[in-house]
Amino acid sequence: MTDPNFERRLEELLASDRVSRRRFLGRTAGAGLAVGGLGAFLAACGGVEGTADDANTATVATASHPKEAIAAWTFANWPLYMEKKLLTDFDKEFGGKVKYVEEINDNYEFFSKVRQQLQNGQPIGRDIVVLTDYMAQRWVKDGYAEPIDKKNVPNAANLVENLQTIAYDPERSYTLPYQSGAVGIGYNIKKTGRELTSIDDFFDPEFKGRVTLFSEPYDAASTVLIQQGKDPEKATIDELLEAIEVISQANDDGQFRRFTGNDYTTDLTKGNAWVCMAYSGDLVQLESDNPDLRFAYPEQGAVRFTDNMMMPAKVEHPYAAETMMNYLYEPQVAAKLAAYVNYISPVDGIKEILEQTDPEIASNELIFPSDEVAANLKNYPQLTPAEERQMREAMAQVTGA
Amino acid sequence: MSLRRRRQLVPWLLIGPGLLWLAVFFAIPLANQLYVSLQTGDPETGYQFTWAFGTYTDAIADYQEQFLRSIGYAATATILCLVIGFPLAYYTAFKARPWMRNLILLLVILPFFVSSVLRTVSWQLILFDDGWIVARFRDLGLLGDDGRLLATRTAVIAGITYNFLPFMILPLYVSLERIDRRLVEAATDLYASRASAFRHVTLPLALPGIFAGSLLTFIPACGDFINAALLGTPRQSMIGNVIQSKFLFVQDYPTAAALSFILMTFILVGVALYARLLGTKTLTDSAV
Structure with a gap:
């Protein structure tokens, strides 16, 4: 070169x-x-030969x-x-x-x-x-x-x-945190016809079959916990399984089009899905491509991943x-x-x-959330590896795999 | 070393590399997988070998829906491949001029130059809800106003058919191309109609190609998970998706290994039955 x-x-x-x-x-x-x-x-x-490692529990x-x-x-x-x-x-x-x-x-x-x-x-x-x-x-x-x-x-x-x-x-x-992001609502306002502000919107029958959720239960189930007014960071495995059950029931009613990884962006930009569980960082890019696409931090609070x-x-x-x-x-x-x-x-x-x-970036709420939003960001649940597998197994049942 | 001894050694030298390859990359992993499938435990506390055959029965009970779906989708796709591929192979073998023949074969093989994942992703872009194809389907009344193609069974089966079509066409072409055209001439000389010449001469002679093509399509299609993951919804998930998720997402290695073995056993039995049904003996007899 x-x-x-x-x-x-x-x-x-x-x-x-x-x-x-x-x-x-x-x-x-x-x-x-x-x-x-x-x-x-x-x-x-x-x-398979691995054995239990006595967890070094000293966290300080x-x-x-x-x-x-x-x-x-x-x-x-x-x-x-x-x-x-x-x-x-x-x-x-x-x-x-x-x-x-x-x-x-x-x-x-x-x-x-x-x-x-x-x-x-x-x-x-x-x-x-x-x-x-x-x-x-x-x-x-x-x-x-x-x-x-x-x-x-x-x-x-x-x-x-x-x-x-x-x-x-x-x-x-x-x-030491490298970067964080929030799990929120990515939507196409032309399709929804209104602004979305709540986790309830994922479950609104008006959008039946036009919603995608993350297949990662840390994101999806935690968001449902926030909807229920719980703090995911303090949630027990039973509460998480209940949250997955809520998702499962809505799924049986045909509420969700797909469960996605990061590939929800295709469904959102192509109009297949109107309301997507989305990562804040993605929407910075997508919004600048298509002004109809929006990201909302849910009013109940949002999961933050770091x-x-x-x-x-x-x-x-x-x-x-x-x-x-x-x-x-x-x-x-x-x-x-x-x-x-x-x-x-x-x-x-x-x-x-x-x-x-770079004033445009400085004024972007997705990169610099307001104090009010920032105060409402919640961390992931704390699970043992066995509980984590239990949660994933339950979620896999819902996503059909 | 005597010449005789050396001669005896030659076959071993010839098959040696292949045997070694099979042992290292097929037999050993397979045995290991069998071993894993009979273990119990979890990644943290370790695994013990416990002859846990229960994993197999549980896996069948829990995932028979996905098993049946995989078989159904793979079978449908195989039939579609045959229906689509046969006329093309026939035309290429008998009717096409040499340059045309080469062009068609090139076009059949060309998709292999691009990863199948990328090709399947581009189907997402073709079939999307607000796209041209869906709009035309709606115009023609094939889809309701709110109908869709993406994230449906149709899309998954179409994707599988598309991805495996070359595996059907190539063996069909090879077996058709080998047919001595004079046999068909002889049949028509003996007052066979074109249709019955096709049925009694061409088709039986093409059977080895049909057999090979449908196996090459059906077997990988059964284990496919890319099409269901990219073009389907949870309601279309296939056994490949379950195995993939068990390995990577749930990290339940024994169940994943057991599911793989069940799938493999099923396919082996299915292939044996199919071979019987078509009758390999009559296959060879008819070619004489």
Whole structure:
């Protein structure tokens, strides 16, 4: 390539083609299934020898990672989830060479891939991994995460207040949020004929057969719990199963067209579905393509998912990883990242920066929710792995698989 | 080593790589899968081998709906492939000029150059509710005003038919192309009508192709999950979707393995019956 910025341009092209991270996942999910299926099967074969790991339940921990020269190290993340220029800037400023791999397409698939090494107490060859709350919780509880040496991450003080504590990691000893998003209502106002504001709208008979929900119960069942006035983070497995039962009954009445992953965006943009359970970050892109598409944070509150940076147990380059975490928590850097990925940034003080550089993004409620909305964002339920499987099994019954 | 010894060794050298490949990538995984299917436990506390045959009966009881649906869809798609593919293969083998023949064969194979997932996704874009196809179907009265194609059984079966059509056409073409046209001439010389020449000469001679084509279509179609996932709803989910979800989503590996084995057993038995029905012996006899 004669153009050194080729890769960057390709990404811009993709971005301007409105392929956000989660949509990209939707498009590749099918391919992932075909390929991932085999991988997971092989992983499963390996995993059958696994034994119970006495969960390291200490959720508050400290660590000391002395300063050292940064050499080559590895950062594993989701596809289209990073402004790549920040990586080259990082290398320039701090030395070393970050190997950035976009290998996480699915929390479970990734976990299957590295589970064996984690269980055997071996390093997994990645220094930062980015995992969604429910998987991050599992790693913290099972002792698969290395505590963060806060001395190396002074910028962690910029973490927004409402994420400073989370049930599975109350002191943020192991995890640092990377980006968040909300599960809300994506809809086509031309088709619905009115603004939607409530979780009840998913169940409105007026839209029968024109609604899609997520097949992921962490998203779908939690949303129903919020509708019932419960806080998903404190929900029991029985309450979740009841919520799935509510979904099941509406499904039997033909309320839902499909249960989707990220591929709901096709149904929404093509007019097959009028009301979709949707991720806030996707709609930033979709709205700018089609002014009829809207996103609403439900008035009852919305589920917030957070992807977290963390270091795997036995991490080999903790200092490099922590330096990167610190770097990504500099407001100037975080602002660039937020402008690129369009999700909700966990770093305080970047709205002011973007008001100067990118006012359109700064004023977008999907990226910077109002205080009122932000106060109403709820975290995922806290489940044991056995409960989690029970929940997934119940949801699989509803989605027919 | 004597020449004789070396000669004895040759067959083993020839089949050696194939045997090794089959052992490593087929026999061992299959045995492992059987082993997994008879275990109980979960990923956290570990699995024990307990001869858990109950997993099999439970799996059949819980998912017979999806099993029957898979078989029904695969059978329908196979018949459709035969109905669509036979005339094309016939034309290509007997009527088409050589350049035309090459062009048709190229067009039949061409879709393989694109991933089947992508091709199926593009069906979503063809069949969408506000699209041209659905509008024409409504004009023709084939669909109600609120009718749809996407997320229906029709779409799933159509998708399977489309995806597996080449597997039907190619064997049909090969078996038709091998037929000695003079046999048909002889039949007509002996006062057979064109129809009865087709029925008594061409069709029996094409049976091996029909047999191979329908197996190549039916077997993978039974295990397909892409079409149901992308073009259907939960009401169209097939056994492949269940297996996929059990492995990746629910992480119930024993049930997933058991379901795979049940599917495999069913297909093996089905194929044996089918071969009997068509009669492989008469197949070979009729070709003489």
